[in-house]
Amino acid sequence: MIKQIILAFFGSIFPVILFNIDRKKIIWAGFAGSLGWATYLAVYNFYMPSVALSSFAGALVVGLYSEIMARLLKTPAVQFSIPGIFPLVPGIIAYMTISSIVKQDYSAATYLGFQALAAGGAISFGIMIASTTTRLISMITKHDTD
């Protein structure tokens, strides 16, 4: 579990280099990934073993973290939210879907495909809620959005 959280940290640092982030902020992008994955694991193991719900919780935490960091470091929030959702992407489920289609096991493919779709939608929705909430707060307090 600890090993996976550390791997999630590196798994957010390396892809963000491909997007040419400011060198001083790489480490904060890494924390976004670990935080999101730690939330995912906590919800999955201690609350309910549901991929969609855990992905939603992880993405929500990543979204809130990146909006807060964006205000603290005065930088666009996407710099942290994009690397942060990388560990949450349902890569294995998507692969298993394709592999079931190839084996012509369509009932498994439908089951897995909907699971991957639900996880993807949950990630989008988590980021969406985090960013809508912070936008609402900043509209109420009349700070300009960043």
Next chain:
Amino acid sequence: METNEVLEIALSSGYLLLSNGAEAYRVEETIERICSAYSLECECITTANGVFVSVLNKNGEKVTSLRKVRNPKVDLYKIELINTFSRNIQDNNISYEEALQSLKEIESAPEFSFPVRIFAACMTSFVYSLFFNGTVFDSIISATISIGIYIMMDKISKLGFFQFLEFFFSGFLIGLISMMADALLPFASEQNIITGAIMILLPGVPLTNGIKDIIYGDFTPGFIKVGEALLIVVAIGAGIGAALTLGAGVRL
């Protein structure tokens, strides 16, 4: 500053933002901020690959200008620099020459060198193969594949090739090589290699930006970006599926 000069600065900033993968609301906000810093009224519309700006000049005539983005890429550092630049203009009205100078500096801002990016791509696949419970052997094979894929994608994107075909082809190669590794090496697992290697192809930026555009009410660029992300995922999936089907036929 003259009206035309303000328009030029605002449009160039918007163009730089859009071509480096910023959200539509950020582009519009920046252009409006620059125009209002020089007390000009402006209207601005952003689509997925172009910016339109229209301002009123001193004689009450409308001046409209547009710029199209041809080769969009993702560069978060430049977005941040332009963000700072537009706030700087808002706080102290700088001259046209100064503004042009700083835009030129932003355009040539440092990037990570090609070997560093290849290393990052390779390590991404290495980490994710381990992350999805693969062994170190799977990770090493996966990392090797992603070096090749990254170099290939970089060369093809310079040609301005049809982008979904390059994603299909990358997926096909990933599927083919991992199947061969699985068949030839006893300790390699096809599933772990593939899940690691596809991580560098995933369209994270268009997806998150598209969602943000939709939240801010810019439906035109938002749905285009989300649709683009979905098409990329489908292209990668079709590529891997094609390779696996080919392999299943050979084994029988």
